[in-house]
Amino acid sequence: MQIRHSNAPDAPAPVGQYTHAVEVTGATRTVYISGQVGAAMDGTVPDDATEQGRNVWKNITAQLKAVGMTLDNIVKITTIATSLDHLPAVRASRSEAMGDRKPASTLIIGGLVSPALKIEVEVIAVA
Numbered sequence: 628m629q630i631r632h633s634n635a636p637d638a639p640a641p642v643g644q645y646t647h648a649v650e651v652t653g654a655t656r657t658v659y660i661s662g663q664v665g666a667a668m669d670g671t672v673p674d675d676a677t678e679q680g681r682n683v684w685k686n687i688t689a690q691l692k693a694v695g696m697t698l699d700n701i702v703k704i705t706t707i708a709t710s711l712d713h714l715p716a717v718r719a720s721r722s723e724a725m726g727d728r729k730p731a732s733t734l735i736i737g738g739l740v741s742p743a744l745k746i747e748v749e750v751i752a753v754a
Contacts, residue, residue, distance in 0.1 A: 628653045628754060630702060632729060644722060645732035649702045656754045658700075660690045662707070662747040664739070676713040676745045680720025683748045688724070691752060698725060700752035704732045707747045709739055717746055 632646040641647055663686040665679025666672050673679055691697055708717050717734070730750075739747055 646729045649731045651753050658694050658752045660750045662749040663687050664744050664747050672743045676716035679746050680716045683746050684724035696752050696754050700754050701730045701750045702753050703751040704730055705749045707735045707737055709745050713745050
């Protein structure tokens, strides 16, 4: 499998930690991970957006591990935050988890199913 990151020279550059286009060739498996929220293993949801963000990425990492993949396999991230005020937490937790990895990405400010939830992230991974 090969992953090629591309940012077209005749379009605006990315404004964050992502790539505009990710091409995957030779992939044998694709995994679509449903939106993961900031709940801890015991089901509790911290009030703090930063802690929720960390839990989101712990949950994504666990889902990837369950199918034999890692964060390196992620090619697309969709993030939903309930407020612009949560963007620092979203960015910090993502950077903490993803490091220099820059998959394609979409960020949406919108509502979630529970008012306690501040962040939800879904990913697509390939191997």
